[in-house]
Amino acid sequence: VKGRGRVVGIDIGGTKIAVAAIDGTGELVREAAIPTEPERGFASGISRITDAVTRVVEESGWSPREIHGIGIGCAGPVDPARGTIHNPYTLPGWQDGDIVTALREAFGCPVLLENDADMALLGECGAGAGRGVDPVVMLTFGTGIGGAALVGGAILRGVAGEHPELGHVPVDPRGPACYCGTNGCFESLASGSALAARGNLPEALSAVGAAIWTIVHALLPERIVLGGGVMDTHYDAFAAAASQAIGRAKLAPPGRVTVARARLGNRAGLFGAASAVINRRSED
C-alpha cells in the first residue's frame, strides 16, 4: 500500500464482514468484524456496514468526512464496473445490490468493488507472498476455492470485469456435482467444505496436482500463492502436491514457477482493498 490518505478496506464473506481503517503508510489502525447475516436483506447489510465503518474510523481518531476512499472485496460474482453484487450462493438477499452507490452516498468519497479473491491477491502482491513477482496466481482455500491472477501488474479480468473461476477447473469427471454445473471440479474435491464432507486428503491432493497442472499451462505464473484457512493445517501437503505437478510440467520453464504460502492471512483482502482504492485515487 502506497500513497497518502486515510482509507477503509471492507472484506465481505458469506458469514463475516471485516472492516479496517488503514492509513497512508499502509498500517492497519483499527478493525472490526460483524456477522454478514445476508438473510436480513441488503438494506440491513448496508446499514450495519455503514455503522461499522463509522465506528472503526472514529476509533482511529478520524472523522468519517476525512475518508479518502473505500475499497470493498466481496465474495463474488460481483460487477466491478457497476458496483453491484451478484452472488445468490453465499449472499442471498443481496442480489443486484448496489453497494458502491450506497456507501458513496453515505460517506461522500470514492468507493470501488472487486471480487474478494482479487482483493486478497492485490494484498499479497503489495505486501505479502506475491511481492516483486509477475504473473501471480493466488488460490484461496476456504469454504470454496477462490482464484485470482495478476498479469502485467493488473488483475486478470474476464468478460464483464469478472475474474476467472480457477476453483472450478474440472479435475475428475466422476466426482461430485458442483453448483458451478460440472462434476468433480477442483473446489468440489479440495476446498475446506470438501475436506470436511469427504475426509479424503489423498483425493484432495490429487485434485490439487491436476488443477495446478491446468493453471500452470494456462497462465504460466511466476508464483502460485496458496492461502485460506485450509492452509493453516494442510499447507505443506498442498504445496508438495503443487510442486510435484509443476516439476512434471516439461513445457514450463524449469525452476521458474514457484509456490509460496500467503502471508497476510485473513487480512489480505482488507489490505488489498485499501491498496486498490489508494492506487485508483493516484490514477485520477
Ligand SMILES: [Zn+2]
Ligand atoms: Zn465447481
